[in-house]
Amino acid sequence: MxxxxxxxxxxxxxxxxxxxxxxxxxxxxxxxxxxxxxxxxxxxxxxxxxxxxxxxxxxxxxxxxxQELLTPLINSVYYFIGSIIQLALATYFAVILNRGMPGSNLFRMLLFMPFVLNSVAVSMVFRYFLQIDGGLDSLLHLVGLDMLKQEWVQNPAIVKWSLVFASVWRYLGFQLLITYGALQSVPTDQYEAAQIEGAGEWHQFLYITLPSIAPVLGLQLILSTVGSLEVFEVPFLITQGANGTKTFVMATIEEAFEFRRVGVASAMAVILLCFVMISIIAQRTLFDREGEK
Incomplete structure (x- = not known):
């Protein structure tokens, strides 16, 4: 009882x-x-x-x-490529910082700082940083590289990559922190045994570090894919979608609040959700198959 x-x-x-x-x-x-x-x-x-x-x-x-309603999805490809570069840089810096080099705490703080800053403030800074004769052009002039000056947000050929650069700088610290935390859980005795066997740093990374943090990298890749489909803040605040930089989320909001087609905008949101779910399921299936090998 x-x-x-x-x-x-x-x-x-x-x-x-x-x-x-x-x-x-x-x-x-x-x-x-x-x-x-x-x-x-x-x-x-x-x-x-x-x-x-x-x-x-x-x-x-x-x-x-x-078809114009789906065209902004193409811009997600640029941000996905940027997320791959971002993940590679985060892994590279995390491996270096994990070795306990002098000044690693300061370096880690500087890389993580952009993520904790207000996204609106960061986007506004880059809006003026990428303008003609703005901060980037001034920096190139200072180091004697005037021939590299470009219309960073006015030229349709490079404006998307300029926005990708701003996005990578914004979120690099977040992925760095996650990857660095995963590296902290890798047993040090594996590296010691590998060094005794004569394995170099590249082989240690390839056969010890990478397999140990593969689940975390897979999760970050999924988050990056979802993020590339849902990009909004950076292009909206820097270019307002001009020069072909409109994203699918921006087009959805435009349909709902400017053209007053809430039904169409809701359908776009559902389609975006389906794309996100398909990408997550596809990547999880791929990672599970790789893990079984």
Whole structure:
């Protein structure tokens, strides 16, 4: 009887602690998600109380009729390439810092500082840094490289890479911190044994460090892929989408709040969610197969 009473009390305690988080999850996540799906099946303009049901018409328009709505997704490829470079740099710096070189704490702080800064402030700084005769051009002039001056945000050929550079600088410290934490968990005796066997630094990284931190790098790659699909702050604050820098999220917001096509914007949001889920599942499947080998 006492055992049954204790089990009931435990269940009540668990239920009591779950009520608040489940209520908040339902109120702010699950319910809005189903509302989003419903809006995507209507022609709602965001203001009128009338919502005419149009079925899959909005999805058909986005995927087949109006290809310009999907065009901004191409810009995500640039940010994905930038995220790969960012991950490689973060791993490189983390490996160096993990060796305990002099001044590593200061160097780690300087690399992580951009991530803790306000994103709006960082974007505004880069907006003027990349202007004609701005900070970057002044720096190139100072070191005698005037021939490298460019119209960094005015030239459509290089503006996307300029924004990718700003994004890499912004989030490099975050990936560095995660990778550095993963390196701290690698047993040092493995490196000592490898050194005794005559393994060089490259072989130690290839056969000890990389396999040990592979799960963390896989998680970062997934986060980078999702981030490249959801880019908004950097291009919006620096170029406002000019010169072909509009991203899919910016196009979605434009559809909803400028053109008052909330139904189409909701369908775009659902499509973006599907792309994110597909990329996550594909990468997880690939990593699981690699882990089984």
């Amino acid at each position: 006492l055992i049954a009473s204790a089990k009931n009390q435990r269940r009540l305690v668990i239920i009591g602690f779950l009520i608040l988080p489940l209520t908040l999850l339902t109120l702010f996540s699950i319910y809005p998600f189903f509302q989003l799906i419903w809006f995507s099946l209507t022609d709602w303009n965001g203001l009128s109380p009338d919502k005419a049901f149009v079925g899959l018409q909005n999805y058909s328009r986005i995927l087949f009729d109006d």
